[in-house]
Amino acid sequence: MSIMDPSTSKISLAYLGPEGTYGHQAAQVFLPALSEDVDVELIPCPTISDVYHHPSDYLVLPVQNTLAGSVTETADCLLSPLASGRENGKVEVGGIKGGNPGPSRPRIIGSTDLEIAHCLVVRRGVNMDDIKWVRSHEQALTQSTIFLHTHLPFATLHPWRSTASAALSLLQLSPEDPPGDGAALCSKAVLTLYPQLELLYEGTQAGNDNFTRFLLLSRHPDRPSICPIPTSNFFACRDSMTLSTLAQNSKLKAVHARPAPVEESSERYPTWYLVEVDSSTIYSSLDRKREDTVKLGTC
């Protein structure tokens, strides 16, 4: 399970589990690029943060969705080196001499867009009228807001760790669960895994153009991007001045703003930025600000 042990021909890849999540599907998409001669052990983790901190060779994380926007847990994980860099007194910018990559911080090396279609599932025998609550990952609940308001306006919504764990929880009910019958939003793959579940509605997301972008990260510092012609560089920025510098010197493709720890700034609303820029970015433009920027990878 540790980082690319040359004595074994096995590598590991962590994803948001259990089996049947969209993260699991994204992991399958990345496999051919990773496993020419070696076996890949797929490791399901209970939360996005657990994926990020898992010592696997590779990690798969959802980063953004067409309908629900940023996956905030992922953005917070990707921004976390800003905090640890300062704690250790080591800060780095990729491509700039003097950076200290550290052996184990995961770096972005790939990206894939997965089409997302959610199913409303229940334990066999439960009807639409019986449903008192609905569980799923908050991304799936947000993507299905219109469906839920229209078809289940009185149901309580429960954000869950993942879509597949929400579905599985319907089969493992305990006295602590809320009264009445529940449902989950998950991928159709979950129904194949758990025949005790039944499909009540297919396509709860708002519209057919629902895609989630998943990133592939590697803990190996020398692992090149799996993208044949990389088009994006990712950075974590500590302040809006650095963000402006990046914006002046490159084409911004995406900015995910997240609250920073309060002790990190004197601002009322301290903010960190996960930034994706066109890969033609001139790194030297960041020189002045380099203690405020961490390069996260390329794909």
Ligand SMILES: O=C(O)C(=O)Cc1ccccc1
């Ligand atoms: O919970 C999952 O299945 C995930 O992979 C996270 C997620 C949830 C909904 C849409 C995209 C990703």
